[in-house]
Amino acid sequence: MHDIQNIPKERAIAVGVGNRTYTREESLEHLDELTFLAETAGADVITKIYQDRDRPDGATAVGKGKLEEIRQLVEDDGIVLVIFDDELTPAQMRNLERELNVKVMDRTGLILDIFASRARTYESKLQVELAQLQYLLPRLTRLWTHLSKQFGGIGSKGPGESQIETDRRLVRDRIAFLKDKLATVATQKFEQRKGRDSMQRFALVGYTNAGKSTLMNVLSNASVLAEDKLFATLDTTVRTIELVSDDRATQRSVLLSDTVGFIRKLPTQLVASFRSTLSETVEADVLLHVVDIAHPQFRDQIRAVQETLVAIGADSKPMLMVFNKIDAANDLELVHAAMSDYTPSIAISAERGINITNLRETMLDMDDTQHETVHLLVPYSAMNTVAHLYRIGTILSRTDGDDGVEITVRLENSEAAKMQAWSIEKSESIAH
Numbered sequence: 001m002h003d004i005q006n007i008p009k010e011r012a013i014a015v016g017v018g019n020r021t022y023t024r025e026e027s028l029e030h031l032d033e034l035t036f037l038a039e040t041a042g043a044d045v046i047t048k049i050y051q052d053r054d055r056p057d058g059a060t061a062v063g064k065g066k067l068e069e070i071r072q073l074v075e076d077d078g079i080v081l082v083i084f085d086d087e088l089t090p091a092q093m094r095n096l097e098r099e100l101n102v103k104v105m106d107r108t109g110l111i112l113d114i115f116a117s118r119a120r121t122y123e124s125k126l127q128v129e130l131a132q133l134q135y136l137l138p139r140l141t142r143l144w145t146h147l148s149k150q151f152g153g154i155g156s157k158g159p160g161e162s163q164i165e166t167d168r169r170l171v172r173d174r175i176a177f178l179k180d181k182l183a184t185v186a187t188q189k190f191e192q193r194k195g196r197d198s199m200q201r202f203a204l205v206g207y208t209n210a211g212k213s214t215l216m217n218v219l220s221n222a223s224v225l226a227e228d229k230l231f232a233t234l235d236t237t238v239r240t241i242e243l244v245s246d247d248r249a250t251q252r253s254v255l256l257s258d259t260v261g262f263i264r265k266l267p268t269q270l271v272a273s274f275r276s277t278l279s280e281t282v283e284a285d286v287l288l289h290v291v292d293i294a295h296p297q298f299r300d301q302i303r304a305v306q307e308t309l310v311a312i313g314a315d316s317k318p319m320l321m322v323f324n325k326i327d328a329a330n331d332l333e334l335v336h337a338a339m340s341d342y343t344p345s346i347a348i349s350a351e352r353g354i355n356i357t358n359l360r361e362t363m364l365d366m367d368d369t370q371h372e373t374v375h376l377l378v379p380y381s382a383m384n385t386v387a388h389l390y391r392i393g394t395i396l397s398r399t400d401g402d403d404g405v406e407i408t409v410r411l412e413n414s415e416a417a418k419m420q421a422w423s424i425e426k427s428e429s430i431a432h
């Protein structure tokens with residue numbers, strides 16, 4: 001309904017404003033990323049502008065002189081869009097649009113735009129619209145405050161207020177509607193997942209463009225779209241994959257999911273509304289954190305991913321760091337340093353198929369640390385527990401004896417702990 005910000009292929013300027021959190025070099029890298037985002041969205045970035053400041057100017061983000069420089073460029077180069085790397089307040093956005101007389105966007109608006117243009121499934125469309133409206137709502141509120149202050153006389157309502165109130169109500173109603181629909185989708189997905197409860201679940205996570213989908217395809221022979229664009233993936237794909245040990249002695253089927261990538265300053269509205277898409281990640285047993293080791297800012301990217309994992313409540317899961325694109329890394333020292341800084345970790349190339357067998361083996365080992373084999377003697381009075389074990393675990397042996405059912409079963413550690421009451425030593429059971 002509300003078409004918030006649409007970028008046609010337009011000539012644009014990307015603007016970064018320094019702050020005390022990042023070094024100049026880091027801020028410039030972030031500006032490069034903003035440019036990549038803008039180009040992904042279809043804009044043509046003609047110039048990048050950076051200003052070092054302690055903090056952004058309250059009214060216009062950049063200072064007076066810089067603003068004049070931008071205005072001149074806009075005029076000379078036929079610029080129609082100016083994109084700022086940091087989130088602009090509604091007032092800053094309005095002031096800038098007035099001063100520059102062209103469309104002004106911030107990083108959040110840009111990311112929301114990319115998501116909106118890439119959403120394909122019913123679920124991701126609902127999620128993106130929800131995030132867009134949540135981004136819009138406070139902006140309508142502040143605009144209204146601003147207008148009422150400027151135009152409203154004492155005790156009287158300012159012009160435009162009733163229209164904005166109507167808009168706000170419509171937006172709120174739509175938000176409630178979208179949340180309701182998403183709750184239904186989440187319930188359906190939960191029902192679908194129930195049947196696979198006994199399988200170990202691995203989830204690929206990582207910065208956008210790190211190579212998650214490429215790795216998914218390699219491990220599962222799936223055909224998930226992988227391309228050199230930010231946010232190529234917006235939905236979650238789940239596949240069953242076979243893990244086989246090198247000596248072929250152990251073989252196990254596990255589930256692997258590939259999902260939306262993360263980015264620095266991922267809008268909070270997006271993280272919140274993508275909960276349903278991210279449910280596979282939140283419920284996974286083990287995370288495979290894919291990192292583009294050839295990217296100069298890979299450590300910064302790792303931090304951004306970790307922050308997002310905290311935001312969705314998936315930060316305490318066992319995690320294997322997967323340093324991808326080693327074929328493109330020109331500094332092997334750096335790869336080694338990263339591998340000793342982050343453990344457990346492995347270096348691979350998804351695209352060239354380097355070290356994939358080793359990755360499978362490592363996954364098999366990680367799987368083992370998540371599960372344990374327990375020996376139980378379940379009394380006949382608790383037969384529902386036996387049925388429960390069949391649902392949640394892998395039954396390795398079963399003997400129906402005099403005292404009850406003797407079962408050897410592979411369970412997740414937390415499930416195994418719950419079965420302590422019926423636990424018996426294997427030797428004891430043999431002695432019986």
Ligand SMILES: Nc1nc2c(ncn2[C@@H]2O[C@H](COP(=O)(O)OP(=O)(O)OP(=O)(O)O)[C@@H](O)[C@H]2O)c(=O)[nH]1
Pocket residue numbers: 206207208209210211212213214215225226227228229230231232233234259260261262324325326327328348349350351352
């Ligand atoms: N050189 C090199 N490039 C790779 C490797 N793995 C993936 N790529 C490239 O990196 C780009 C991004 O790959 P994707 O698999 O789409 O990345 P993703 O993490 O799924 O990205 P999003 O879905 O956009 O978050 C593509 O152009 C891949 O061809 C690798 O091992 N080496």
Ligand SMILES: [Mg+2]
Pocket residue numbers: 212213214225226232233259
């Ligand atoms: Mg992908």
